[in-house]
Amino acid sequence: MDQDVQIKIRDRNGKLHEIAAPVDMALNLMEVVRLYELAPEGTIGICGGMAMCASCQCYVLTDHSLREMQDDEEAMLSEAFNVKPNSRLGCQIQITPEMEGLEIELAPEE
């Protein structure tokens, strides 16, 4: 049976949210942030999730092994601002059961 995974997301104001992310809706991290309205509409997922903007950039704070970065994500991050070694684009990370306990922080708005 499908279950939710518990994820911690620190928003751009520094507030920590513990949320339940469904694994059965083919959602990615950017969509989960929008689902729970953790960032204002129009400031996240601007390109719709095509790795063509960096509005869903986040920092991965735990050592979960996530989907490997593809070329388009890597290229976009190389032109993004506020990039750190643990930067990822939320739209490229599908929610999976292995993500239980994941903690991320949203990168500042550009």
Next chain:
Amino acid sequence: MIETDILIIGAGPTGLFTVFEAGLLKMKCHLIDALPQAGGQCSEIYPKKPIYDIPAYPEILAGDLTDKLLEQCKQFEPGFTLGERAETIEKQTDGSFIVTTNKGTQHKAPVVAIAGGLGSFEPRKPQLDTIEYYEDKGVAYIIKDPEVYRDKKVVISGGGDSALDWSIFLSEVASEVTLIHRRNEFRGALDSVDKVQELKNNGKINIITPAEVTALFGKYQLEAIEVTKAGKTPVRIKTDHFIPLFGLSPKLGPIADWGLEIEKNAIKVNNALDYQTNIPGIFAVGDVNTYPGKLKLILCGFHEATLMCQAAYQIINPGKRYVLKYTTVSGIDGFDGTRKEAPKAVVKSIH
């Protein structure tokens, strides 16, 4: 002064379809867009990506959708002010509006339809403290006139097509071109990447990777930049110009100051009736608006535009009654004199 019936702000899919629906009601449209071409996000961000939820198109590329919408509204002869951003709006005593762009072009219309999507596309600026001070003093995000760079030292940063293409172009114009990118890999057309490699081999372009521009120097004018390679001591490079090319991103921009009710970075409209904003005569359709249950889908924008045109008709033709006509029955009379209509059945006796 450009005068029209419906002034549409934003030439994306919703704006273009508004031209068609308005045309059926004999209303003329003019569109303003900050981008140099029509299509909005569809042509700027993802022209080569497929869309699967346009009714009757199992699959269509965003760029092709734009072409087809332009084709569909062509006979209604829309006017375009492209490459200019709608900046201010003033209500006139006769109830009409004057919208002025950042370049001073004025437009007058009794109805304004904001189909602005996520806003106007603006260059993404690197986060350097002093960068705004040097704008127009050596720093530019868009190359308007390449001659400005003749025999000058130029630093370009970015790793996409525009950074590659302009490095190639300016290598023939400038005295020195340096391309700085955060990675060793560039993302662009294979031809451009190969060409830059060749120019580098011939000493026509300096490439510094993986590196970032970390500071700008100069008293009255840009004189030098600081480049930092990961884990290394920053280096100063003398230059006359610095051109960061990091693409464009949409911002709601000046529309946010027009006195419209804004919620969730979008314009609140009355979705029970006609998608009018809190200012009578100004409508908002497509991704730029919000109401309970709003979905940012192209197909929803088409629907909103269609209903909005009915209300615009009442403003432009007060008291006139209107009855819905089907294009299949009545055909389409273009403003350019063309007529499209269903072929008539032949009535003839058979002996």
